[in-house]
Every structure is written in structure tokens, then in C-alpha cells.
Amino acid sequence: MSQTCAQQLLSLLEAYGVDTAFGIPGVHTVELYRALGQGRLQHVTPRHEQGAGFMADGYARASGKPAACFIITGPGMTNIATAMGQALADSVPMLVISSVNRRDTLGRGQGRLHEMPHQSQTLAGVSLFSHTLLDPAALPEVLSRAFAIFASARPGPVHIEIPLDVMAAPAPQAVTVPARTFPPAPAPAALEMAAEWLASAQRPLLLLGGGTAASPKAARRLVEHLDAPALTTINAKGVLGLDHPLDLGATASLPAARRLASQADVVVAIGTELGETDYDMYTDEGFRLDGRLIRIDIDPQQLGRNQAADLAILAEAGQAMNGLLEHLPAATRRDGAARTAAVRHELALADDPELAPYVPLYATLREVLPEAIVVGDSTGPVYAGNFLASLPAPRRWFNAATGFGTLGYGLPAALGAALAQPQHPVVALVGDGGLQFVLGELGTARDLGRAVAVVIWNNDGYDEIRRYMSMSEVPHLGVDLAAPDFKALATSYACRYRSVGDPSSLGQALAELGADASPLLIEVDASAWVAAL
Structure with missing residues (x-):
């Protein structure tokens, strides 16, 4: 027919x-x-x-x-x-x-x-x-x-x-089996040149972008073979695994990481656009590379954007990393772990007063739900987590606090992740302002019957913008919102609800996630949380 x-x-x-x-x-x-x-x-x-x-x-x-x-x-x-x-x-x-x-x-x-x-x-x-x-x-x-x-x-x-x-x-046509399609492979001459530069490098550095997320084993092998520190983008978090000694995470916007980047003699940027939201969150154009830059990307246009490359290789990240490993000589020790540790010590993220309130949040998530996929909105805890969170694998951390930077992303994207990876617990980390963009999707969460945790950081409005207004000496206008009664909202959508104000009560609430197959709303009173620390 x-x-x-x-x-x-x-x-x-x-x-x-x-x-x-x-x-x-x-x-x-x-x-x-x-x-x-x-x-x-x-x-x-x-x-x-x-x-x-x-x-x-x-x-x-x-x-x-x-x-x-x-x-x-x-x-x-x-x-x-x-x-x-x-x-x-x-x-x-x-x-x-x-x-x-x-x-x-x-x-x-x-x-x-x-x-x-x-x-x-x-x-x-x-x-x-x-x-x-x-x-x-x-x-x-x-x-x-x-x-x-x-x-x-x-x-x-x-x-x-x-x-x-x-x-x-x-x-008019019958359905045929689609052709198999493969991504571009790196040119052998380009790999030889890159390997030659890296073999003689004294202070190499890797910049790992979201393009490496599909090839974590290759990324880890390359980083370890070169004994080089690695900065990841937000979309590449977890690509080196949990607490890897060469992983500096998504800290490229911070001064200590920027100094490391400017001192590197050879930098390999793989699958990253080198864009503002990963490398220049303070919009001062301060991320500078003075050494030779090798760029590897699947998109030829990306090879010429943001930072001028000395060697540009058009290739899929996994093939390029494996190809480089085949061309490199035996591994050479370059004190990569010590260089990484020195930058971590200088970063002192856990002691940063801007990040300190969120350190116990991520410690609790890691302790209670170590295999969770955490999906974030544009909200304070997520911005902090881009620096603080360490993940056991890629595709476990993504959010809208990068790139386009939209609000309302966290809850629906978490539902998509829960459908894609039902074997993993999923946490949507949202603010009270951003969640109000998509409250209706609580109905979708109920319909799907997935035990997704919706952690609501309630600070009575758009606090990130409120603080930016204060820094810019702009009066607070349009940023102080009255949140809905989230407990009543949870009841109306047949969701479970917990109210928490400290890390201990958050841990207890998260531990209940798998008790049944319904969404769990966890409202964090931000003021109480900060006062309890």
C-alpha cells in the first residue's frame, strides 16, 4: 500500500x-x-x-x-x-x-x-x-x-x-535503509606536525570542548600521555572522569587559569569554539594564548573564530585525538599534575566567598546521588556549579547558563534527559524565577512518571540580575518577584514536595528520590541555607 x-x-x-x-x-x-x-x-x-x-x-x-x-x-x-x-x-x-x-x-x-x-x-x-x-x-x-x-x-x-x-x-518512494555517514578524519600531515610540536613542548595545555564528549577515553589518554593540564568547557565537564589530577574544569575565565593558558608554549583546543561564555565570562577579553595554538574542530568555520590558530585541523574530535596518540612519541613527564595542583591551590574555589554557599550543595549532590545527571537553568547555583562540580562521565552536566543563555530550560531539559537515560537519577537545578517560565511542564513530569528531582533555589526573584544591578549602581527594578506556593503547586500536579534550608535536610530529601516514580520538588530557602552555613 x-x-x-x-x-x-x-x-x-x-x-x-x-x-x-x-x-x-x-x-x-x-x-x-x-x-x-x-x-x-x-x-x-x-x-x-x-x-x-x-x-x-x-x-x-x-x-x-x-x-x-x-x-x-x-x-x-x-x-x-x-x-x-x-x-x-x-x-x-x-x-x-x-x-x-x-x-x-x-x-x-x-x-x-x-x-x-x-x-x-x-x-x-x-x-x-x-x-x-x-x-x-x-x-x-x-x-x-x-x-x-x-x-x-x-x-x-x-x-x-x-x-x-x-x-x-x-x-512515491519506498523507505530505504539510510546510508552510513562518517565524520571527517584528520589529515596525516597535520597530525604529524601537531605531534612534532607537542613532542618538544615544555608547558603544553589542552582545551577540551563539548566536541570531546563522545570520546572520553581518547581525551583521557591524550591528556595523560602529554602529562598536560586540561581546561574543559561547561559542555565537556566529566570528560576526564571524577577528580582527575590533570583536570582544571571550566575555570578558564578565572585569573589563575588564564595565567596558565598564557604561559603554555603549545595549546591544543579540541571541539571548542573558544567562546565568551566558557573563556571570558567577565567580558574583559582577558583570555590570551601566547604559545602555538593547534585547533581541532569538525566545523571549518570554527577553526578561524575567536582565536587565530597556528595549525588548524578539520576533523571529528575522537578521530583526531586517537590519531595524535598514534603519531606522538613515548609519553614524557612534564609535571602536569603539579602544575594543575598549583593552579587549583591558587584558584581556591571552595574559599571564594561568591562560591562558598554552593560548596555544600554540590558535596551533598555528590554524596547522595553520585551518578546523577544534573541539568541546570540560568541561576546562581548553576553558575557556581560550572566551576565547582566534578562529574564521573560526560553528558552528566549541562545547562542554559552558557551559549544562548535562556531561562526556563532546566525542568523540560531534565525531563528529556530522564527519558534518554532512565538508568540515571536526574536533578533539575532551577531558580524560582526561571521555573516560573515553565511551570506547566510539571504536568508533563507527572505524566511521564519519572522520579526527577526539581531543586528550586528560592531567593525571591532574579537574584543574579539583582546583584548585577547593584554592581552597576542601577536601582532594583523588575527583579523582586513573589514566588508561588510551591508546596500547593506540587500537590496540584501530584508531585512530592520537601522544603529544606540546610545541606543535611537537602541530603535527606534527595535520598527519597527513588522511593517512587513521581517528580520530587525540593524548595531550598536560599536565605536560610546561607544563614545555616
């Missing part, structure tokens, strides 16, 4: 290994839902399209593979645009399938339902490409382009919009 374009789309997604889709049904997407229940694709209904995008983002970061989003024309697409922007900034794969009005009505401004002029152009700014499918026969080709990017280039969101008449039209 022939398939409609919508039916063939679902078959192709399964052939590409997509197993989860997030979406809110609408009259413009009913053809997608006609056959959805007949296949293996799991469907999750968020309460807002932005939540759908954040869930797909969290799913991809935790699993390393893309999920799909099914979104209606017009308002559905403007709603998901913020989530696509966050995914684009952090190189997160996401396939967004939307409807659009009939082909014969496009661009005519007739005031039809959900009509948005130039919808594809609007979404092009938050996607790697946005394509309008005008012919059902072109669907396999367009999907092939999307998944080729996911597998072999710098990933990000891809948007495919399907007109209503095309979605219901017959698809």
Missing part, C-alpha cells in the same frame, strides 16, 4: 534510529498523528512548544542522538524558536518538523489559520538549515541532508516544514 508523505516521514525517522518525538497536536499536524500510534516512535506531549524543544535538547545532550519535534504552523514555531536558539548555540542535534499552509496559499497573506509570512526564513536564523518540502518525493533527500549533518558535521537544529497538502499527498 502507498504511504502518505506524513506516514513515510515516520517510517524514515524510525529507519534513522529516532525513537522519541515531542509535540503538541494541532489541526495542522493531524496527518502526522494519524499513523503515529502504529509505529515504535514514542510521543511525549509537553505543555508548550518551547518545552518540546528543551526536552529534545536535554534528550540529545544526555544520549548523544537527536529526537524529533512535531510543531504546528505559526505560533508553534515562534514558541519553539528560543529552544532552537539554545540548541544552535551549544551544537545540539534536533530535528524540528513543522506544518505550513497549503502550497497554493504560501506568501499570499490571506489571513489563514496560523499563517506566518516567510516562516522558513524566520526559523533559518535558529537552525542549520530550514527547508520547505514542496514535493513528497524530495523527503528522503532532505532527511538525508539533516542526518548527514547530525552524524558528520557540527550538529544543531534542522527545520523541515511540510505544507498541509504535501503532508497528506502520496509518497
